[in-house]
Amino acid sequence: MKTDTRDRAMGARQICKALRDQIVGGVYGLDSRLPSSRALATELGVSRTTVTAAYEQLAAEGFIEVRQGARPRVAPAAIHQNPTGGARQIAGPVRLSSYGDRLRMIAPRYQEASQNLIADFRYGDLAHSDFPALGWKRAVVAAMANDPTRLTYNDPRGLKKLRMALQGYLWRARTLRCDLEQIIIVNGSQQGLDICARLLLNPGEKFAIENPCYTMGRHVFSATGATPVPINVDKDGLDTRQLAGTDARLAYVTPSHQYPLGSVMPIGRRYQLLDWAQQSDAYVIEDDYDGEYRYDINPVPPLYGLEDNHNVIYLGTVSKTLSPTLRLGYLVVPHQLHDVFAMAKQLADRHTPTMEQKALATMIENGAYESHVRQARRRNSERRETLLNALRHRFGDMIAVEGADAGLHIVVWFPDFERSLENDLVEEARKRSVGVYPVTPLYDPGCPEAHPNQVGLVMGYAALNIQRIERGIELLRQAVDELRIRKRASLTMAR
Amino acid sequence: MKTDTRDRAMGARQICKALRDQIVGGVYGLDSRLPSSRALATELGVSRTTVTAAYEQLAAEGFIEVRQGARPRVAPAAIHQNPTGGARQIAGPVRLSSYGDRLRMIAPRYQEASQNLIADFRYGDLAHSDFPALGWKRAVVAAMANDPTRLTYNDPRGLKKLRMALQGYLWRARTLRCDLEQIIIVNGSQQGLDICARLLLNPGEKFAIENPCYTMGRHVFSATGATPVPINVDKDGLDTRQLAGTDARLAYVTPSHQYPLGSVMPIGRRYQLLDWAQQSDAYVIEDDYDGEYRYDINPVPPLYGLEDNHNVIYLGTVSKTLSPTLRLGYLVVPHQLHDVFAMAKQLADRHTPTMEQKALATMIENGAYESHVRQARRRNSERRETLLNALRHRFGDMIAVEGADAGLHIVVWFPDFERSLENDLVEEARKRSVGVYPVTPLYDPGCPEAHPNQVGLVMGYAALNIQRIERGIELLRQAVDELRIRKRASLTMAR
Numbered sequence: 001m002k003t004d005t006r007d008r009a010m011g012a013r014q015i016c017k018a019l020r021d022q023i024v025g026g027v028y029g030l031d032s033r034l035p036s037s038r039a040l041a042t043e044l045g046v047s048r049t050t051v052t053a054a055y056e057q058l059a060a061e062g063f064i065e066v067r068q069g070a071r072p073r074v075a076p077a078a079i080h081q082n083p084t085g086g087a088r089q090i091a092g093p094v095r096l097s098s099y100g101d102r103l104r105m106i107a108p109r110y111q112e113a114s115q116n117l118i119a120d121f122r123y124g125d126l127a128h129s130d131f132p133a134l135g136w137k138r139a140v141v142a143a144m145a146n147d148p149t150r151l152t153y154n155d156p157r158g159l160k161k162l163r164m165a166l167q168g169y170l171w172r173a174r175t176l177r178c179d180l181e182q183i184i185i186v187n188g189s190q191q192g193l194d195i196c197a198r199l200l201l202n203p204g205e206k207f208a209i210e211n212p213c214y215t216m217g218r219h220v221f222s223a224t225g226a227t228p229v230p231i232n233v234d235k236d237g238l239d240t241r242q243l244a245g246t247d248a249r250l251a252y253v254t255p256s257h258q259y260p261l262g263s264v265m266p267i268g269r270r271y272q273l274l275d276w277a278q279q280s281d282a283y284v285i286e287d288d289y290d291g292e293y294r295y296d297i298n299p300v301p302p303l304y305g306l307e308d309n310h311n312v313i314y315l316g317t318v319s320k321t322l323s324p325t326l327r328l329g330y331l332v333v334p335h336q337l338h339d340v341f342a343m344a345k346q347l348a349d350r351h352t353p354t355m356e357q358k359a360l361a362t363m364i365e366n367g368a369y370e371s372h373v374r375q376a377r378r379r380n381s382e383r384r385e386t387l388l389n390a391l392r393h394r395f396g397d398m399i400a401v402e403g404a405d406a407g408l409h410i411v412v413w414f415p416d417f418e419r420s421l422e423n424d425l426v427e428e429a430r431k432r433s434v435g436v437y438p439v440t441p442l443y444d445p446g447c448p449e450a451h452p453n454q455v456g457l458v459m460g461y462a463a464l465n466i467q468r469i470e471r472g473i474e475l476l477r478q479a480v481d482e483l484r485i486r487k488r489a490s491l492t493m494a495r
Numbered sequence: 496m497k498t499d500t501r502d503r504a505m506g507a508r509q510i511c512k513a514l515r516d517q518i519v520g521g522v523y524g525l526d527s528r529l530p531s532s533r534a535l536a537t538e539l540g541v542s543r544t545t546v547t548a549a550y551e552q553l554a555a556e557g558f559i560e561v562r563q564g565a566r567p568r569v570a571p572a573a574i575h576q577n578p579t580g581g582a583r584q585i586a587g588p589v590r591l592s593s594y595g596d597r598l599r600m601i602a603p604r605y606q607e608a609s610q611n612l613i614a615d616f617r618y619g620d621l622a623h624s625d626f627p628a629l630g631w632k633r634a635v636v637a638a639m640a641n642d643p644t645r646l647t648y649n650d651p652r653g654l655k656k657l658r659m660a661l662q663g664y665l666w667r668a669r670t671l672r673c674d675l676e677q678i679i680i681v682n683g684s685q686q687g688l689d690i691c692a693r694l695l696l697n698p699g700e701k702f703a704i705e706n707p708c709y710t711m712g713r714h715v716f717s718a719t720g721a722t723p724v725p726i727n728v729d730k731d732g733l734d735t736r737q738l739a740g741t742d743a744r745l746a747y748v749t750p751s752h753q754y755p756l757g758s759v760m761p762i763g764r765r766y767q768l769l770d771w772a773q774q775s776d777a778y779v780i781e782d783d784y785d786g787e788y789r790y791d792i793n794p795v796p797p798l799y800g801l802e803d804n805h806n807v808i809y810l811g812t813v814s815k816t817l818s819p820t821l822r823l824g825y826l827v828v829p830h831q832l833h834d835v836f837a838m839a840k841q842l843a844d845r846h847t848p849t850m851e852q853k854a855l856a857t858m859i860e861n862g863a864y865e866s867h868v869r870q871a872r873r874r875n876s877e878r879r880e881t882l883l884n885a886l887r888h889r890f891g892d893m894i895a896v897e898g899a900d901a902g903l904h905i906v907v908w909f910p911d912f913e914r915s916l917e918n919d920l921v922e923e924a925r926k927r928s929v930g931v932y933p934v935t936p937l938y939d940p941g942c943p944e945a946h947p948n949q950v951g952l953v954m955g956y957a958a959l960n961i962q963r964i965e966r967g968i969e970l971l972r973q974a975v976d977e978l979r980i981r982k983r984a985s986l987t988m989a990r
Contacts (some may be wrong), residue, residue, distance in 0.1 A: 003522075018666065018672070020673075022666060023671075032663075032860070033944070034863075035667055035862065039667075039862070039866070039869070040667060041867055042869060043667050043668045044667070044670065056712060056745055094831050094832060094835070095695075095744075095776055096694055096695065096835060097693065097695055097697045098694050099693050099694065099698055100693070100694040100695065100835055100839070101841065101883070103694070103835055103838045103839055104834075106838075108838060108841060108842065109838070110648075110650055110651050110652075110837065110841055113645055113647045121647075122647075123695040124647065124648065125645050125646060126645070126646040126647075127644070127645065127646070128643060128644050128645060128646055129644075131646060133639065136639070137636065137639050140635060140639065141632065141636070142631050144628065144631070144635065148623060149622070149623050149624075150606045150608055150615075150620050150621070150622070150623060150821060150958050151620060151621040151622070151818040151820055151958070152617075152619065152620040152819060152820075152958075153605075153619065153627060153819050154820060155605055155607070156605050157605075161839070168517065168527075170535075171513065171517060172530055172535060172538050172539075173538050175513075175539070177513070177517075185849075186844075187682065187844040187845075187848070188844055188845055190841075190842070190843070190844050190845045191843060191844035194843050194844065196594070198592065198594050199591055199592055199594065199595040199598070200590075200591065200592055200595065201592050202592045202593055207558075208530075211891055216842070219842060220842050223842055224592070227820070254518055277936060279787070281590060310732075323646040324646060324647060324648050324845070324848070324850065325646055325647075325648070325649060325846070325849035325850070326848055326849075327844060327845065327846070327848045327849075328848075336589050339599075340589070340591060340595055340598055340599055342605065343598045343599070343601075343604070344595070344598055346603060346685075347598065347603065347684060347685070347689060347714060347715050347718055348523070348685070348689050348843070349681075349682040349683055349685050349686035349689065349713070349822060349844075350682075350683055350685045350819070350822065351822070352682075352822070353636075353820065353821055353822040353823075353848055353851060354820035354821075354822075354849070355681070355820070355821070355850070355851070356848060365527070366832060367528075367530070367531075367534070367566070370530065370534055370538070371534070374534070374537060393591055425930065450701070463646070463647075465643050
């Protein structure tokens with residue numbers, strides 16, 4: 001018979017066993033202390049004597065060290081590092097929604113940043129030394145100080161203070177004009193894309209996407225059950241002529257700086273894109289992920305604002321200007337959509353955390369954000385210059401560089417190496433503690449004919465200092481040489 | 496012919512016009528300053544002379560005030576408060592996904608907290624004076640100090656540091672044991688529910704839900720296109736006997752403290768619920784939204800852990816212990832699901848903001864979180880005592896109180912008033928600056944037969960001090976008297 005646990009308080013023995021299991025399981029780190037006997041007794045609803053008895057037993061068994069007046073500490077000898085990381089995988093049958101099943105096929109797995117590389121050219125990372133630590137800290141502390149008397153859920157669209165600050169910023173920085181209601185604060189551009197995908201795409205419908213593209217964009221749209229229509233990218237960005245007749249319901253584009261190839265879409269194509277969207281009753285999602293970074297060129301105003309804005313959704317982020325860890329981005333949506341976007345955001349997670357919103361608003365209001373952006377642009381311009389010089393110096397005509405006008409990355413092509421050598425190059429570089437990332441995975445796997453026939457690398461430089469960039473390229477040259485020797489050897493063998 | 500805007504820098508006239516529109520549109524608040532001429536010139540890619548000319552023109556027109564060496568300031572006379580709030584609504588035809596169309600029907604609109612009430616018994620709000628401001632500030636400042644050299648996306652499951660801290664906390668506070676991999680940090684329980692809904696429910700499938708229930712839960716599951724199967728709630732929580740034959744694919748329950756009626760589910764029903772889930776291959780989502788608050792009763796261990804955990808997903812939050820504005824919650828999922836939950840979280844928004852995660856981990860590690868929870872429990876116990884006494888004192892036998900054993904709210908029934916008077920009572924109370932909230936909207940609108948036949952109020956007390964609670968109940972009594980007089984008058988008239 002099953003009895004009511006409400007009448008069954010835990011005994012010292014049970015507590016002792018559970019704590020022992022936790023200690024053996026590595027729950028407590030080397031410096032970790034167990035809760036005080038009073039605290040644990042309150043939590044478990046047992047008498048303090050019961051907890052004390054359990055602690056005494058554990059101390060007697062050598063699991064913990066007890067000292068008068070201090071919380072018990074796990075004995076160093078009792079700490080067992082689980083060599084497998086402790087993941088007990090049970091591969092049972094799992095019943096998921098179609099969405100869940102699709103996710104398991106798409107499977108974008110998180111990859112932790114490699115430690116101990118001399119130079120890691122991974123795109124998307126920023127240097128901590130660029131972060132405006134003092135200004136941000138001030139803004140955060142100020143945000144914590146002026147909390148209201150009542151802690152309550154905020155507006156799902158975001159704090160008015162931040163939306164007002166962004167409204168001004170978008171005009172100043174991007175000549176983008178919009179009403180307050182059109183701005184929706186999201187947790188980074190990823191959430192912006194996810195909300196667009198959910199609200200605008202049905203399973204079985206089509207979406208147009210650049211090829212190559214930002215893969216997390218392709219994943220998030222594909223996860224809805226819609227089918228990607230990959231559109232080739234050339235030196236002017238997405239080839240808008242290929243849109244006709246695709247029957248796509250939305251197009252996801254990066255016109256300010258195509259990801260990854262870096263082209264800037266000229267005005268002619270922009271109008272073509274908008275014409276297509278209007279004629280097809282389709283939406284254009286304009287991801288302005290690094291619009292703040294441009295070097296040799298004048299600013300190009302975003303697509304948003306070129307027309308009456310019934311079809312364009314603009315997406316911005318601070319992941320490239322402040323930090324990707326803040327999870328702050330913003331959508332600017334057409335008037336007729338702001339209600340439903342606010343509802344979707346509210347159902348998704350109520351609202352974006354208030355502290356970051358307040359802090360960013362303060363930094364925009366007092367000018368610190370824009371002065372930081374200018375500084376970050378200067379620093380990244382230096383990094384880019386260093387990278388381009390180092391590549392020229394070490395590789396000369398051996399390579400071709402694309403997309404250096406804007407953004408925080410370039411694409412480097414190796415015409416002498418056919419694509420099949422991509423992973424070999426990545427590996428050789430890794431042996432020399434250099435992280436480089438191939439471009440092929442960013443192409444649609446369903447269109448092998450569109451894949452480049454040479455090795456290409458996407459090289460992000462925003463997280464590196466000048467020395468590491470130079471050393472990294474020197475080592476990359478060594479990796480390339482190694483590959484060439486090997487290639488020559490295999491050619492000789494083949495003769 | 497459309498020309499390339501890249502060759503078309505903005506003129507002083509354009510800049511002037513745009514700034515004028517912004518000022519008239521109220522983009523700049525009373526204290527707001529325009530960007531410096533140097534900053535704006537850089538942003539717009541024009542010469543500083545052009546910007547200076549625009550500023551001079553605006554100053555001449557009286558829109559701004561320019562002083563040597565300072566950023567221009569909007570002239571007080573130029574600030575026009577838009578009386579309509581500036582929302583230019585364009586109600587055009589909108590093409591949305593089925594999800595989007597469903598959202599527009601469900602339409603959970605955000606309601607701002609009412610200002611200037613003497614006592615607002617809205618549930619979900621907390622008192623700012625309860626927030627451990629100093630401890631949190633210390634933890635946040637510490638979190639900002641130990642940033643790594645590289646700013647990069649984090650693990651979608653959440654920081655290991657926080658998951659380890661929670662693993663210990665869940666065992667100490669809730670006797671819940673799990674592996675690190677099973678914990679997924681989410682942006683408050685709302686995101687946890689949304690991820691469950693997406694991964695576990697298909698359109699057309701059924702989900703079992705308490706009636707009455709937490710409506711944001713019903714909305715988020717309904718939004719997937721699945722159909723709710725409302726299950727009645729009695730003094731022991733969800734009536735598990737009604738689950739048989741429902742063909743529901745998941746059940747969403749609040750067994751520690753049913754929302755809103757407050758019952759605690761006894762062990763017998765818990766086993767019935769788990770048996771049903773196992774036999775039906777269904778999932779149980781256990782929302783432990785206020786498990787930290789219990790008063791006259793011993794702790795009840797969560798459903799999660801009673802069985803082998805193949806079917807139960809546990810959901811916790813700090814919205815009731817720290818603040819709903821932090822957007823921090825956590826899922827504990829069965830082993831076979833942790834991979835796909837991590838993928839869903841990554842696609843949804845990469846990860847929860849790092850700063851809050853670090854700060855919460857620090858507060859759990861150093862014991863500040865649990866000592867805060869104990870303090871918050873004590874304070875809320877006092878508020879609850881005050882509320883119950885005030886109700887007894889002012890209403891005596893006129894009312895019945897439900898769900899006071901745990902949580903941060905109670906339900907107050909008025910057997911003398913039939914349900915149709917609910918809105919009248921809310922209105923009368925509001926006239927006296929008291930915010931009360933009816934229980935009927937929490938019942939499934941599709942089952943009118945299950946609706947209560949008396950007026951019921953859900954009364955949250957966590958945001959109020961003792962004086963406001965007492966005064967609020969005194970005023971509520973006046974509202975009730977007014978209603979009784981009116982009722983008697985209408986009865987007399989009817990005779």
